[in-house]
Amino acid sequence: MVCVLWATHPLSDRIQHPRFNKEKRMASLHLIHKAWVAIAITASATAMAQSLDKPFTVVAPEQIQWKDAGKGVKFAVISGDPSKPGPYVIRVIFPPGVMSAPHYHREDRYVTVMQGTWLAGTDDSWDPQTTQPLKQGSYMQHPAGAIHYDGGGTEGATVQIMGIGPSSTTFLFPQVGDFGEPRKLN
Template sequence: MKRYRVRWLILALLPAAFAVFGQADEEGFIRLMPGELDWGESDGNSIGFVVLAGDPQQEGFYVIRARFPPGVMSSPHYHPTDRHVTVISGTWHTGTGAEFDTDAMVPLEPGSYMMHPAGAIHYDGAKDEEVIVEIKGIGPAPTIRVE
């Protein structure tokens, strides 16, 4: 049963793997402007994802961005590898543990950093404003929801 959920979540995140990468110049540098990011919705709850480097579903380093519309939160979940998150814009609200509790969430402002340890249950999202976070880690890193 757990393996089925992991497969479903991997399939749910596949649209993120089709992000538009910027063209490398003759020296290999890649530049992307905010308007060039193709935010895909991967899990049906309107959280947008874009892959900037690598692939979170494959072995190796990856960088993704997640965009949470106002009022959208993730449910408790975990990842099998550490994830490093930096808040780009908005105030990101973060909670830990299997019990979703908005009153216990800690707000993180732009420039803030949070590390999600491998296997640690957490939830997060936006309350009153759009939030964009950048997530870095080593894949594969599926999202495994806690029921």
């Protein structure tokens, strides 16, 4: 009976009635909710489409372009550019018994031993007796600014290094060179 009475009231009375205003607000809120859902779906689809625009990077071993770093050490940039802002991946081959001189980097670096035994020293001594031998599959993080030296064990080593550029390397004893046969410096 109430519904019939409501419907029989003139439209001008119904518009000003509190029940009509509540219904109008609910309809508006429902419409706003639908608009937000549509915006969220559109934004998600756009973000997914943009991420799909980036191709996968695949580098086969025969595509790696190795460069000489001195004393038999070779390196290759696998992805990115260490001299520019952004992520990079490099690989380094250390021949047996050759190590980098004590140095540090401005950025954190993440190192995985891919082959052989990699000797890692965590001070400025360049003393091979104080290194930690890390076998294939081992991982080590070099914190930004941490002094270290590293290189190949008796069979040499290949490591993969990842970081966020721009990268820099500062050698503590430039007079001894970047790489060589380690000897206790201090």
